[in-house]
Amino acid sequence: MTSIDDVARAAGVSIATVSRALRGLPNVSDATRSRVKTVADELGYVASAGASGLASGRTLTMGVVVPSVSRWFYQMALEGIDEELRRANYDMMLFNLAARKGDRERVFHRSILRKRTDALIALCLEFTPSEREQLLSLGHPTIVIGGPVKGIRHIGIDERATARAATQHLITLGHRRIAHVGGDDDEGLNRRVPLDRRRGFRDAMEAAGLAVRPEWLLSGRFSLAPSRAVVNEMLASAERPTAIVANSDEMAIGAIMAAHDSGLQVPGDLSVIGIDNHDLAESFGLTTMAQDPFEQGALGARILLDDLGGIVPPRRTSVTAPSHLIVRTSTAPPIH
Amino acid sequence: MTSIDDVARAAGVSIATVSRALRGLPNVSDATRSRVKTVADELGYVASAGASGLASGRTLTMGVVVPSVSRWFYQMALEGIDEELRRANYDMMLFNLAARKGDRERVFHRSILRKRTDALIALCLEFTPSEREQLLSLGHPTIVIGGPVKGIRHIGIDERATARAATQHLITLGHRRIAHVGGDDDEGLNRRVPLDRRRGFRDAMEAAGLAVRPEWLLSGRFSLAPSRAVVNEMLASAERPTAIVANSDEMAIGAIMAAHDSGLQVPGDLSVIGIDNHDLAESFGLTTMAQDPFEQGALGARILLDDLGGIVPPRRTSVTAPSHLIVRTSTAPPIH
DNA sequence: GTCATACCCGTAAGCGCTTACCGTGCACGT
DNA sequence: ACGTGCACGGTAAGCGCTTACGGGTATGAC
Incomplete structure (x- = not known):
């Protein structure tokens, strides 16, 4: 696999410059930048996410915890989340906290808490007090969609x-x-x-x-x-x-x-x-x-991304998503 | 966040020993191992996936590329994949290669190729020749489920x-x-x-x-x-x-x-x-x-995990999943 | 008592990036 | 002529782990 060193060597610059050039940071002349980009393309270089994450502390990954993936609500929410994430160039790590009680603890430890995500969004899940505490102590932005959890921001209908x-x-x-x-x-x-x-x-x-x-x-x-x-x-x-x-x-x-x-x-x-x-x-x-779970998911993702962006101070408030009546043909006055 | 150093210090051993103890490797006495484990628990230490991945070259993550998440086939396959992954302590990265053509290239580069996964499983997707080449040049185990792609192993019904x-x-x-x-x-x-x-x-x-x-x-x-x-x-x-x-x-x-x-x-x-x-x-x-897409997904994951385990030489053959007739009440002889 | 053999465990060199910091060279003002 | 500032880009110190290697100690055989 070609690494940043290869690109640096081939372009005749330092790895720092490669890093800056490729990520669009300032302090690189246009000439150098385009040369680096060309070389990187030729070599098929793609930065290693793990290394970037380790060095920068940002993984550009959002964790999504679902109880299952085979129900309409979760699917829609997932699609909504995905829509926002791709807009922000974030990737999605999917944690399926399925039924089996035994696995849960393991998944929690092994995966969710392993610092591989910058933020976490949970769908319709219940957490044990210990899980909640662990989540919060992780210290990264978290939001829950679909069912309120004490102490965590929440999006959902009334x-x-x-x-x-x-x-x-x-x-x-x-x-x-x-x-x-x-x-x-x-x-x-x-x-x-x-x-x-x-x-x-x-x-x-x-x-x-x-x-x-x-x-x-x-x-x-x-x-x-x-x-x-x-x-x-x-x-x-x-x-x-x-x-x-x-x-x-x-x-x-x-x-x-x-x-x-x-x-x-x-x-x-x-x-x-x-x-x-x-x-x-x-x-x-x-x-x-x-x-509209799609919209709820998208909103949740957007809020977390805002938090991570750090532009605005994190909103601490939950939001109540709208619901409204759609009358079709399955309801009518009773026949007495 | 507590890191391996903290644990090492607290347990009075080197970080190497912490690493070995926590991962169940040999060359650690039972006494030391349990002490390290206790300390790690108390400190709430969980190893950073990024750092492990960087150091070891294994991310313990499987990439799953889907065209959408809101169709029965993908859901079932996802659940099947997830089942196998959790059994092997792998995590899942979900790449939703949705419709929009423009995004696709970006997602491909930014995410899929970023070495954040050890293997890749793609559902019902078509790949351009260039995409196929990039995938293969990534050099890690890949399999396709649901629709054959030239040059990549495949699981699906006839x-x-x-x-x-x-x-x-x-x-x-x-x-x-x-x-x-x-x-x-x-x-x-x-x-x-x-x-x-x-x-x-x-x-x-x-x-x-x-x-x-x-x-x-x-x-x-x-x-x-x-x-x-x-x-x-x-x-x-x-x-x-x-x-x-x-x-x-x-x-x-x-x-x-x-x-x-x-x-x-x-x-x-x-x-x-x-x-x-x-x-x-x-x-x-x-x-x-x-x-049975659940089974197809599970099988695909299992094959990739086997490849990664390196016990057996990677199977290069595709597998044809079974399909069978279930007669219910929507079919009968025609009334002439 | 000596030496080989295990068994533990520490040392240190990375893995591939990011980023604070510093050193250039050049244009500019005076 | 000089200093000043700015725009570039290199240096190097990590990020938090894994792992090859080597060293120390206890054990056994002789």
Whole structure:
């Protein structure tokens, strides 16, 4: 591999000049700079990231911690983060803190804390107190997206208000018997999100003087098939709700499919509303409370990059991302 | 940040001993080793990846190049890769070589070639000759998943045979008027995959003496909504096929939805078969040619890790991943 | 008692960069 | 003629590790 020495030798300058020339720093004449660039190109020289990082203390790398990569929210957030990073010439290190509890500690130590990143952005994760402390003691800019973590800046929608608005939409349409498909997600994920959404559901129901029936509080494990199963079960019993609020669009789609399974019309017999505005939502005509994880991810990355840029003092405040109602064809007034 | 010196001082040994002790190398007595470990823990010491990499030449990082992160195939492959990497204590650097053509060159130079990875695994990407050359001249183990690239080892299903088998399934059921939903994917993706699948479709049709009608060769851009649209259009014309082969499950689901849009029954009026065995396939009762990108990713990672381990001489051969038919409820004999 | 043999562990030379600091040479003002 | 300042670019000291090598001490064989 050709190193900076080779370039310096070939260009007849010192390695310091090569370094300056190639990175666009001042104190290099145009003539020298272009000569160095030419030589570097010819030799196919590319600076070693590790060496630069060691010498400068900046790795130009952002760590992104995700609980998985196979859910819509994370994908979108990842794409958003990536968009900002490439704009700033940063690279992305992906840490998949998957379910297995045992690995987690190892990954934490071996990878995340190994100073290979300048900043860290975590998606929808829950941290143990010890993990939180380690993260903070790392001392580099950190932000959390999708589920608040005490002591760390946060970007995300107002989960409770969003679920409340979803429920309110159904109530406004005239529904009085409304079920909720919530449910915990996998281990290690941020539990507050489903909890807050359920609280929002309760808020709206209670504010409207409607009963929250325990047998209509389902758990759909945040994905289509389980949701479809539990909703099917519920629809089989004597008394049925006229509408369903689901904590996510995937679960809402599961509910729609369950309605079809049971021979019910959507929205005629059953209205369904979700949260997310998932890729598939439009195809299913799903009414939903839209959020934009791409934008949330991009914003998170931008904030961290700003911190690293050091232009402005790091903002210490969390930001609440917007969510808004999109009415499609899965909700309508109930038929009495 | 505490460095190896701090630990050495605190433990009363040299930094060399700290290094050896912490990495489990021989030539350290048990007593010393455990003392060093204790001290390191107390100080919260974690070795700097950059420095280790620089000194040892191994970064313990694998680069993964993807065209996007928001498609099922890539997600699954990523998860598979991640599984193997964490087993080997490797980290993952994710390079999202998204659409924009301009960025690509930059990303290539700035990131991929910057020696921050020990090996590289690329998903479904097409490379320009110059890119290929640069990759190879990097000299580290490389493998491609999902679409063959000349001169680089490859893991993937036999695209042509798989599409042929899908088509054959319909033919065996008695279908004679069969449409194909294929279509290019985004820029920069490997074009051979859709092409080979279409060729497989043709193979089967011709072998059975069936006509391939140009107006029944659709392009669904590898996703649900576009596929739904073009299939809807086709179903509106006077003469309809009795069955559809789609190049992916997402497009197949689009076709199913289009059938419903047009008031047709699946599989009564229209049989649909896909390729992938996507997460949603089961929910839609979709018959499909299943492949396992998780396993393909895992295998790719394993091969590279083996190469790096240097135990066995690097295998130079590509491997053909299996695919197999899963019959569900979206295919049946045609009603004449 | 001597010498070879292990077994530990320290010494020091890098790995390939960045950057503070200093030394030129030249243009300019006086 | 001189000093002054500026624009360039070289020198060298790290950054925090890994690892070849060598030296010291205890152990065993003879």
